[in-house]
Amino acid sequence: MTKTRPHPPAVAFVARSGTGKTTLVETLIGEMRGRGYRVGALKHDAHRFEIDRPGKDSARFTAAGAEVMVLVSDDTVAMVQKPAQPPRLDRVLREWFTDLDLILVEGYKTSDLPKIEVHRVALEKPLLCRGENNDPHLLAVASDGSAGDLAELDVPLLDLENPAAIADFLEESFLKFE
Secondary structure, eight states: OOOSSSSSSSEEEETTTTOHHHHHHHHHHHHHTTOOOOOOEEHHHHHHOSSSOSSSHHHHHHHHTSSSSEEEEEOOOOEEEESSSOHHHHHHHHHHHSSSSEEEEEEESSSOOOOEEEEGGGGGOOOOOSSSOOOOOOEEEESSSSSGGGGGSSSOOEEOOOOOHHHHHHHHIIIIIO
């Protein structure tokens, strides 16, 4: 009997602000697409944001109290939902990321998703997922530094300046067994 996954494999890219998480995820989306994979992206935003533009019909529907508003064109679908409680990560991945090979997540640093931490030596900051916050879900660190810069690192060190090598790591970790 084959066990089915609740959603495609997902990996979170976590880091302190200013490390280049967004740039790395953006580059990896292109790299993985170039290899023939269907890729989804999820960004956790700790701040409130509005997707509706004031005065537009969609914003008017949401302002009127619609709990779900979907905007559809021939090539794009957008949904605005006003949940009573913040949505659970597993539900978001299961319901909104179907028919994909891989989901690249930016943020969700406290989740139990497998993680790659992005690290910049110049910031002179300790890792988020090691030390007192020893996260067992950390798979690797992508850094512009060397192993000497990251004392006692117990996971693979990936070259932040080599996105193709990071994509290789993603393939080996999440897609080769498919």
